[in-house]
Amino acid sequence: MNDAWGLYANEYLTSLRAAGRRPLTVRLHAHYLRLLADHTGDPRTITLQVLERALSRPDWAPETRKSARSVFAGFCRWMHGMGYLEADPSRMLRPVRVPPGQARPIPEAVLERALGLADERERLILLLGAHGGLRAGEIATVHTRDLVDDVLYVTGKGGKTRLVPLVDDELVHAIRRARGWLFPGRTDGHLSAGHVSVLMSRLLPDHWTAHTLRHRAGTRAYAGTRDLLAVGAFLGHSKPETTQRYVQLPQDALRAVARAAAA
Template sequence: MTRPKRPATWPAAMHEYATAQRAANRSPATIRLHRHYLNQLIEVTPTPWTITHRHLETAIGNERWAGEARKSARTVYRGFFRWAHGHGYIDDDPAFALPSVRVPQAVARPAPEFVVKYAVTRLDPRLTLMMQLGAFGGLRVREIAAVHSRDVLDDVLLVHGKGGKQRLVPIEEYTLHGRLQLLDGYAFPNRWTGQPITAGHVSRIMSAALPEGWTAHNLRHRLATRSYEGTGDLFAVMRLLGHTKPETTLRYIGLADARVRTAARAGLLAG
C-alpha cells in the first residue's frame, strides 16, 4: 500500500498536528504545550520519521527536567506519534512502549492567612483582582488571564479551564464580586493587542508580588483546604476547582495540624 505523503520537516509536521488538535477541540494552551515538548526533538533528527524509541527515552531522561516535565513530555510524544501512526506516516510507533513516569505525590501547601491578607490588600487594583481570583475563586493562572466581563453572571463566574472545560464558580467575597461587576472586556488585556495577557505573565506578576516562597498556586491550595475544612464535601471542592478526579483534589488539601493530631490521638484511644 502506498504511504500517504507526509510532512517533510518538523515544523510542517507540527503544524499539521496542531491542526488535528484544533479539530479535536484541544485548547490553545494544550497545543502550545505539545509544541514546546516536540521542539525538544528538532535537534535530535531532521524529521520526525527517523526518531527511535531510544531517542525518546533519552529526551524524557533529560537531567534538567523534574518528574512532572518528564510525565508531560511522555504524554506529548505518545500523542504525536499515535497521530502519525494513525495517518500512516510511520509503520511503527516509537513512543508506544515508553515507560510510565512515576511522580511522587506532592504535599499540599496552602498559603497561610497572612499571605492571603498581604495578597488581596495591594494598592494596585489589577494586582488585587488577580490575587482575589486566586484566593477566593481558586482560579489557575491561565483562568485568571482569560477572565472577561461576558463571563460574569451576577454572583457566578464562568471559568474557562484546562482542555476547554468550563465551570461555574460562585463569587461569595463581596469586594471581588464588586470588582467583577465593573469589568468591561478582558480583566487583564494586553495593552497593544487588547487580547488577554498570557498565563505566564500572570504567574510572574503574582509570584513577584507575593512573599518569597509563595505562588499563585498556593492561593488555590488555600481555597481547596478552607473549602474542605468548612464542608467536608470532597466532590463539591472537586467541582469548585475544576478537577475531574477526587484524587487530584486530595493533593490540594492541606489538613490543619490540629485535625491530623486529633486523628492520631483517636488511633491511640482506639487501641
C-alpha cells in the same frame, strides 16, 4: 525547529485546533515538540531512543516529564496514523512515575502581605487564585460574559466548564465593570497565563508560587466543609485523588484522631 519538523508539527497542531483543543493546550504541545526536535532532525526518524533522550532531562520535575511524555505519545500516534511513521515508538515508553504530592497552601500572613503590596489589577488576580481557586490560565481569561449574578463560569483543563460562586463583592463588581476581558492584553485580547503567573510571582516571596494560592483555596474550602467531592468540583478536578493533593488536613482533624487513638 527546521523545515522538516515545521511541516509535520504545524500539521499536527492544526489537527489539535480542528479537534477543539484550547489555545493553551496547543501552545503546550508546540513547546514540547520544539524540545523533541532538538534530538532528531526529522520527525520521521523518531525512535524509542530519541524519545527517551528527550525525556531524560535532569532539570525536569516528574509532572513536567509526564506532561512531555503525553505530548510525545500523542504526536507519535498521529504520525503513525497518518502514515508518516511505520510504527509508533511511544508505545514502548515506560510510564512516568509521579510521587504523591503534598498540599502547600500559602500562609495567610504571606497572602495578606502580597495583597497589601498589590495594585488593583494584581489584587484581583491574587483573589481569584486564593479565594476562587482559579488557575493562572483561567484567571487570564475571565470575561464579563462568564459572570451570571455572582457565579463565574470557568472553562478549565480539557475545555470543561465549572461554576465558581464568588463571595467577594470586590471581584463581582470588577468583572461587571470590565465589560469584556477583566485583564486585557495581547493574547487574543487578554493577558497570557504566563504573564499572570509572573505578576503573582513578583508579589510572592521565596518558594510561594501562584499555584500555592489554589492549594490555599482547596485547603480552606475543605476545612470549612469536609466535602472532598465539592472541593474537587470547585477546583475543577475530575478525580478526588487529585483534590487530595490540594488539601492540607486541618489540625483539628489530626488532633481528633490523636485523641481517639489515645482514648
